[in-house]
Amino acid sequence: MVAALLEPLNLIIAGLAAGFLLPLIGQWRRGAAKGLFVLTLAYMAGLALHGLLGAAGGAPALDIQTAGIAPPFAINLRFGLEEAFFVGAVNLAGLFGGWYLLARLGERAGSLALFVVLVMGIDGMIMTRDLFNLFIFIEITGIATYGLLALAGTGNSLVAGFKYVIATSIASTFFLLGTVFLYQLTGTLNIDGLVRHAGLIVGPVATVASAMLLTGVLIELKPYPANGWGLDVYETAPPGIAAMVSVGVSAGAFFALYKVLPLLGDLLPVVAGVGGATFLVSNLIGLRQSNARRLLGYSSIAQMALMSAALAILLQTGKTQAIPWILGGLFINHLLAKAGLFWLAGALGRDQTRDWSVLSGHPIHLIGFALLIVALVGLPPFPGFWAKWELIMQLSDSGLSLWVVLVLVGSLLEAVYLFRWLGHALGAPTSAPLTIESRTSTWAPIAAFCAVLAAGGYYMAEARGFDMVWSLAPLYAAVVLFAIDALPGRVKGLLLLAGLGAYGYLTIPGLQGLAWLFALMLVGGGALISIASLRRGGAQRGYYPLLAMLLLSLGELVRAQTSLQFFFAWELMTISSYFLIARGREAGPQLLAYLAFSLASAFLLLAGFGLAYADTGSTLLAALGRVDAHAPWVLGLLAAGFVIKVGGLGVHIWLPGAYAEAEDDFTAVLSAVVSKGAIFGLLLAALHLGLKSGAVHAVLYVLGWVGLLTALWGALMALFQEDVKRLLAYSSMGQVGYIVAAAAVMSQLGWVASIYLAVNHLLFKGLLFLAVAGVIHRTGTRLMYKMGGLITNMPLSFVSVLVGIIAISGVPPLSGFGGKWLLFNALMDKGWYLQAALAFFAGAVAFLYLFRLIHTVFLGQRKLEHKDLKEASWITFVPQFALIGCIMVLSVYPRLLTDLASNMVAGILPAGLKWSGTLAESHLGYWDPMMIMGIVAGVFMVPLAVLLFMSLFMHIQRVKQFNIVFAAERPDRPETTHYAYNFYAFYDRALGFLVRPRATAFWDGVSEWIQTFAGALRVFYTGNGQTYALFVMAYLAAIYFMAGEVS
Amino acid sequence: MAYWATKIGYFSICLLVVTVYGLLLAATIARTMAKVQGRIGIPYWQPFLDIIKNLGKRTAISHGVMFFLGPVFRIAGGIGTLAFVPVLYGSEMFGNFTFAGDLLLAVYFVFFGQLGMALGAGESGHPYSAIGVARGLGQMTAFEVPFALAIISIVIQYDTLSIGQITAAQQGGFEHWTLFTNPLATVAAMIAFLGMTGYSPFDVVLAPNEIPIGPPTEFHSSYLALMATNQAIFAAAKLVLFMDLFFGGATNLIELVIKTWAIYMVAVVVGAAFPRFRVDQSIRFFLKVPTLIGIASVFFVQTLLVH
Secondary structure (H helix, E strand, O other), X not given: OHHHHOOOHHHHHHHHHHHHHHHHXXXXXXXXXXXXXXHHHHHHHHHHHHHHHHHHOOOOOEEEEOOOOOOOOOOEEEEXXXXXXXXXXXXXXHHHHHHHHHHHHOOOHHHHHHHHHHHHHHHHHHHEOEHHHHHHHHHHHHHHHHHHHOOOOOHHHHHHHHHHHHHHHHHHHHHHHHHHHHHHHHOOOEHHHHHHOHHHOOOHHHHHHHHHHHXXXXXXXXXXXXXXXXXXXHHHOOHHHHHHHHHHHHHHHHHHHHHHHHHHHHHHHHHHHHHHHXXXXXXXXXXXXXXXXXXXXXXXXXXXXXXXXXXXXHHHHOOHHHHHHHHHHHHHHHHHHHHHHHHHHHHHOOOEHHHHHHHHHOHHHHHHHHHHHHHHHOOOOOHHHHHHHHHHHHHHHOOOHHHHHHHHHHHHHHHHHHHHHHHHHHOOOOOOOOOOOOOHHHHHHHHHHHHHHHHHHHHHHHHOOOOOOOOOHHHHHXXXXXXXXXXXXXXXXXXXXXXXXXXXXXXXXXXXXXXXXXHHHHHHHHXXXXXXXXXXXXXXXXXXXXXXXXXXXXXXXXXXXXXXXHHHHHHHHHHHHHHHHHOOOOOHHHHHHHHHHHHHHHHHHHHHHHHHHHHHOOOEHHHHHHOOOOHHHHHHHHHHHHHHHHOOOOOOXXXXXXXXXXXXXXXXXXXXXXXXXXXXXXXXXXXXHOOOOOOHHHHHHHHHHHHHHHHHHHHHHHOOOOEHHHHHHHHHHHHHHHHHHHHHHOOHHHHHHHHHHHHHHHXXXXXXXXXXXXXXXXXXXXXXXXXOOOOOOOHXXXXXXXXXXXXXXXXXXXXXXXXXXXXHHHHHHHOOHHHHHHHHHHHHXXXXXXXXXXHHHHOOOOOXXXXXXXXXXXXXXXXXXXXXXXXXXHHHOOHHHHHHHHHHOOOOOOOOOEEEOOEEEOOXXXXXXXXXXXXXXXXHHHHHHHHHHHHHOOEEEEXXXXXXXXXXXXXXXXXXXXXXXXXXXXXXXXXXXHHOOHHHHHHHHHHHHHHHHHHHHHHHOOXXXXXXXXXXXXXXXXXXXXXXXXX | OHHHHHHHHHHHXXXXXXXXXXXXXXXHHHHHHHHHOOOOOOXXXXXXXXXXXXXXXXXXXXXXXXXXXXXXXXXXXXXXXXXXXXXXXXXXXXXXXXXXXXXXXXXHHHHHHHHHHHHHHHHOOOHHHHHHHHXXXXXXXXXXXXXXXXXXXXXXXXXXXXXXXXXXXXXXXXXXXHHHHOHHHHHHHHXXXXXHHOOOOOHHHOOOOOOOOOHHHHOOHHHHHHHHHHHHHHHHHHHHHHHHHHOOOXXXXXXXXXXXXXXXHHHHHHHHHOOOOOHHHHHHHHXXXXXXXXXXXXXXXXXXXXX
16 A cells, blocks of 8 residues: 555656646635645655655666556656656655745635646656657646746736747647657657667658757757747746746756657757857846846756756767766756745845845845855855766866866856845845745745755765765854854854864874965964954854854865865855955945956866866876876966966956955955965966976966066055055065966975965965054054054054064065065076066065055054054954064074975975075075074164164153144144155156056956847847747757758 | 174174265265365265264154164164175175175165165154155165166176175176176166165155255254264165176275275266156156166176076
């Protein structure tokens, strides 16, 4: 009895039965109908999932015969692993979707019946093995959909529904005609039979039949340009219905394609082409969307197109073993995220994406929204990430570089418009506040699907052989801290620091060389700088979970053994830094640029890793050294990705905004720590690939110039800034340029220089940003001309900044000089003379902004309202003094670091730097830091002593602020006496033409052209049903011609 | 220990000699200019008197700690630069601490003094001090470019960053001087030198004879004494550096005096003949022809000269 209840055939039976009974019972009692409805869906979902568990556990595919007769005389169904997966997913969506729509559907029992029949129809589409039966189920699904589309009752939805009717009717007619012709050719309607008789499917009739069959199935998947009707449906249908169309009906249609593709073997290139074009175009047009549901529609179409194209390519290249993972991952990701987003759209009731800013008052919903968007884009840890990774690897392995580019470009576009939407939600509310109904039936499905997404991601990670303890540690930490988010910020901060300490203690000793050093820098340095965040009071909700995720993902980045682990950690870093920056008050406009460039960087890395996999067949990072033919490309792609992340010249436009608008003490982490993650990657890539012969030299040469031009332009742009954080942001950009250039030299001196500069940068940038954060907190402004004379009130901050600027400028005796010495020796040894001159110039220009920083803030005239300003909080000085201590130690014992760096490349690069005691020697010059420090101390102390001695005999009077020699005038206001605004006006006159915002104009232009192009592509969406019908017909003609070309 | 005592002792002597020489040189130049203008000029011992007078002043005002430290930084920069440059080639007494660092250290030490000056000037609260410093730094970034190119050129030529070795390579007759073996680099460096000395046409930083502007605006008494001393030391240090790099160095004090006086006269003559540039003009100036000369010297050295 129980076994009979668990028969998969019951999916159809139960659906049909409910379909008949519901209207009858509905007449009698509404409540009973609703109960039966839910019960049926629950039964169907449970049945499907039971079958899935069985199939996943290894049970063989069930062949279900009907009418007691074997096919082809009767219809048979199959319930194998693939069918179980799709059916299970669709029925789950149906169950939760039905629950979500219960109130709405329950108004008329007929609607309930239609919904159940819809789910049943989709199940049938998936399970059936008979072509004509497939047509029947397509029709059933279609009819049910038509009925449900009318549920909204608005004029627009009825019109859209009618267009849907027209288009899908034509499509299914083609399908039927194709079936008829195939029957005529082979004598069977059974799909397996047709495959066996594939040899009979030849000739002109076969071409027409195949074209018709394919068109019929493809149209259901809404290809461009014959998909205007589909988009209108997404836009106007009630969100719950749109969800079912997007995830359910598409699933059925896709599976139908999957089933008939073996019959259409020749047409695989056509399917791939259609899928690829639709994916790219839909994502392009999605950029122009401001209607939330239409935007989701474009995304749905794009996702299904990607799946179709992936299927076709994998079949073509024979990589069929990857199909379940890739398509399964993409599908489940799409299903769960899309349904969740449609349901959320329904709950909010806001049509325009702009208006989603109302979510900022509802943190739980906002988190759900963010999670769904992150999952949809294909970011870890969700299933889409794993699927996309594998897809890129497979595409790269088959040498299909253009497809890799297409997939990544399309994904980037999709990410941009989805995150633009999320950005609206993260911003300040623009419309009236919203009270979201808290009905269980509204939020429970969304929450459930978020949970399933997370579980799916977890499962896929495990199936991939991922280290479930350490690699997912960032996520565990985030979850734990999120659970206790109500606690005061300081408590969470201390817990975070303890956690980081434990993590460091457990993981760092096991590392060596480059990884050890960077782990110390990223995790240790990050923890140190984060101490300053303890100054903040209140709960600081969301800050500590995200910060934990960020710092631990950086730790995992360094510990990665495979490119997948590296990429996983990299993406986690991207996500967490994005949300952390979003916490800044005015961060809204900066977020999209930050994300777009970060993801572009990530995708370049992905492409590089794919190419490396293609060359070596392994994803081990250590195997990068074996990359052969594609070494310049791999190095170039990886380097480009890392350079974008640190703000190289030309791709730096996101940097000043993101750094400036992020919370002040977080900017210290961003600048000092996060950019070092990218440097680590660059050094790793250089180490493995930099010594290969051939075009790699050209890549490194270009990288060197890029680094130094970035150094110069970063410095030039910094000196014109009025906002202190923007000044430091441009300074970061410039300083990291030196690091990149040093790495590009690929000599031992260059390597040591690069690492030395990187450590230095962490020390002094962290120091400067923390000191400045303290000043900003006290003065309440970021504009330097509104500060001034603060040395009297904030002497400790002054000392911090002073040490920082001496260290950056490279003035002896502090550690900066060592970096400069190493860099110049490396460049000149390599023969890069002009680059060395450029580095010198950039270093000189750096002086300008450093002076501006310290003068306009601490020296000069103090504003009257700042008379009683207090020094920054003592908590922020703990990390600052630690950093100063490190700088001092490094100034006197740089050998601690250079020896470590030299050992990393001991057998690989010939030695250029030799130490004898405290004297460092290179081929060209020498340097003795200890002695220099001693001489400088002496040279400083003697005049100081003289002056102090003389002052014993003098009467020194401390004068008031305005007591200065001022050409016989008497200044009375600091605003007119403090030289701070437009400090380098003369420099602007001399060299200002170099720093006009050309890169911004360029990227604005790129964005505008893409949008215009996308707009032009919309020309096919006339809104007219007849036109759409014509397009569907024309599509058949197009497919026919393409089929002719291919076969 | 005794070694260090000796070194410090020698350095003190060198410092004293250089200071006296620097002050005398300043007086000599002033007198020469005066003669050109039909005056007698200041007595030779005037600069010494000025310093003693300033040191002897019994009152002073202070604007704060940094103001106090500014001149100390400045003179530390001057003395430090001298400390790392060998004054006389082959001399134990006048070799200074050049074994601690090479040419890069000497060049970067110039910045040390600039920084200190900048800080001290800023603390005074006088906007003209700050404007002067800003202009001075701006000009410095510009003239450092041909200077850096010239240095790179001679580093390629002599394959070393050590000042001592560069000087050594120029011994054995004046035809070995960098002036004759690498004239382009010398020209570029000398043009940069004009910027460094702060004579016309690049003297907008101090804008002498016109308004009290520039870093020293607020300094007086002992502070001014230190700064005036530094002027002598720093000028002498730069001259010695240039002499070592481009003009064959000096093996005895007479040669030192003659050569440095001659180099200094170049700046003075140009300064007497030309009016002042605006600061943005001077920045652009250095980045045009002098930079091209510098780049040319780098290429010249690479292609024509072989190690």
